[in-house]
Amino acid sequence: MAAGSVALATLLAVTLLPPVTAAQPVVCDAPVPSTTQPGYVVADPDCDLDGTPFTPVAGSTVRTGIERGAAYRIEVPRRWNGRLVLFAHGYRGDGPVLHVSNPQLRAHYLDRGYAWAASSYQLNGYEVGQGVRDSHALISLFRRVTGRTAQSVLMTGESMGGHITAVALEEFPRSFAGAMPVCGVLGDAALYDYFLDANVTAAALSGVNIAFETTPDEWRAQVRQIMTALGLSAGAPPALTPAGRTWSDVAERRTGGERPGFDASFAYWNTATSLEPYADLPFLFGLYPGLSGSADNVAGNRHTVYRITDAPHLTPAERRLNADVLRVSPSAHPSPGLGSIPRVDGRPRVPVLSLHGLGDLFVPFSMEQIYARRAAPTGLFVSRAIRATGHCDFTQPELRTAFDDLTRWIATGHRAAGDPILTPRAVAAPTFGCRFTSAPRAGFAACP
Template sequence: MRLPCLSLALSLLLSPAFAQDASTAISPPVEDTGTLAGAPYRIDIPADWNGELVVLAHGFEPVGVARETPWPADPATPMFTSERYAVAQSGYATQGWAVRDAIADSERLRAHFVQRHGQPTKTWMVGMSMGGGIAIASLEQQAAHYDGALSLCGANLPGEVLATELFTSLVAFDALFPPHEGEAGFRLSDPAAPVLDQNTVMDRVDAALPRDPAAAQRLATRLEVSVEALPGTLGLHYLVIRDLIARGGGMPVDNRLVRYTGFGDDDAFNRRVPRYVGDVAAMDYVAAAPALSGRPQKPLVLQYNADDPTINPRFRPVYAQKARDATVVPLTLPDAPGGHCRFSADQVKDAFRVLTGWVESGERPPLR
């Protein structure tokens, strides 16, 4: 990725005149909105600002969703401004699985904050869902600019792992519920098939499942969701894969030699699985969307939801396992009750206090 170079270039653009202490740089309160390199942004600074900045990374926004102008405050914004933190949030230059854009856009916004409002005494990165992975990638790639990061309900998977997992759900559906005769061009996994919107995909899945309830249960069990959640899960996976195909310019997964397990009769299942040749450039693209090294250099706190069908149990330990030998080992908090990103304001504040307390004390806190 180009981000380390981008970070350096932005830092060189900041003259010493702007590298002042934030407490002397503004006359709060402040609401700063606009566009940076095609990405809408918003900055909120409370009247009693404590001098610290939270950069918020939002989650997946389907392509084509209407956007508000100016960029609205994320629902999490008051959770931090009420605690006297300034909040900066980018809308990203593109929609969809905009991870690479989001990392660059968030860094550009952080630099803009410093230039316009002064250097914060501390800077934190916080993300939810897709934004959770963005927060981790930003901390890994731009550690000099951040004191720590919090990933909530995060899609904290290296890009190639995420693409493989999501694609597995699509080929599994196509193997278990093959198209009727004459509909071969409508496999969800087929990159050459017509692009469908999410509702159409969900309708197709919903209509297919009753054809074979036992297969539907096998698919749900393997994907760690309920049968009722399958249409929404597959619809989301389809959107992300299609977006990765568009961004990468080709097939982002090569499954010709993959042997799938856990869907019933493995031999029979693998004979039915559609096979595709991956495009090298597209696979290189997804490997950096995001590229997670598992080597955070600053404190990182992770928290998930116990009943999350989007970030399901097999996804949650992936990053922590990858980072188990890091110089700064991430802390994973106990799962909070509820579905995807269903955190209360107090739960978010508590998780954030774990992070800030870690940094202030210099000691990794024990699990409670």
């Protein structure tokens, strides 16, 4: 990584790359069995899953392949600046097909002179440790397949890829010059605590007795009772009862505090149905950790205090809620190292600039605040709030501006601008998030 150790002649030699020759029609190959993970197949890295060929940008050089059970793509612009961006993709379920994909900022990286590389990882599922290993391995793979050494490396990732990014910075602190997680799970297992919180408070406010470990059929029957009590209807906008409105107040405080656009976002996420095989349930109810059947549960709420208001002391209603809610102790905890859900300490040694949507209730805004508290002593973390409802719902201008500001911060040492995400009064302001939001979204008032 030491830029000063790279001779000028070497840099000039690697900066100008030969253009890609006229491309022949690409015929997508069938997935091949993984050589490292039984039961998995690896999709052709020269094609997307829909059969669309991966086409190099004009003048760029592309390398693709399968390395130790993971597909990879590498693209280097003709006028390479000697820098490399590693892209970590998000959660893709537990299916058997592994595939590599492009970063949203692919064109911008190449236009700015950056090469990029991405891996499919050797596993699907929530496997952060594997994602870190396979992403970091791209650095040496890049050198081997291109014959060139990156002067510096940036790390970026979305959703679970944000968790991978944060862990990679701590596991390999000398490998990276900076990082840009977006919509990231920066609070590690706190994401699973949130899924637990949403469900156990909904049950308590509905007067429905639930257990932590339950079968899918039992859970569905209980959720139907909860839905009636709260005013929810799978796949349709909610008509919240008083108990439902209270649940909304609790959820707002557990996901980042009072903030613009929350009511519309809460309606959006309660209209959405959950992931398979729970697509017949409102979104959050298909994510209940007690449905996993795993002996290693990382979610817990033994010491969580649930709030309905921002009053300085618990109200009678809040005391009742905290007395009634099901309490769960985790059987496992995130730990240092590269497990499935490794701990994020929040101790980056390089600049980190992150974006997160205010209305994202899949990976909520509170994930950003958790990391901000942990990383505060370093002075190396900047967060930007985007007035968006969906998960990873960013515009190209928002992403491009953030990347350019990060690289400027790395080059000059002058900290990039961000939002005061740990100041409740600022977060609750009607205009919060306007500074870095480039386009209006439904559910948010127009910015001045």
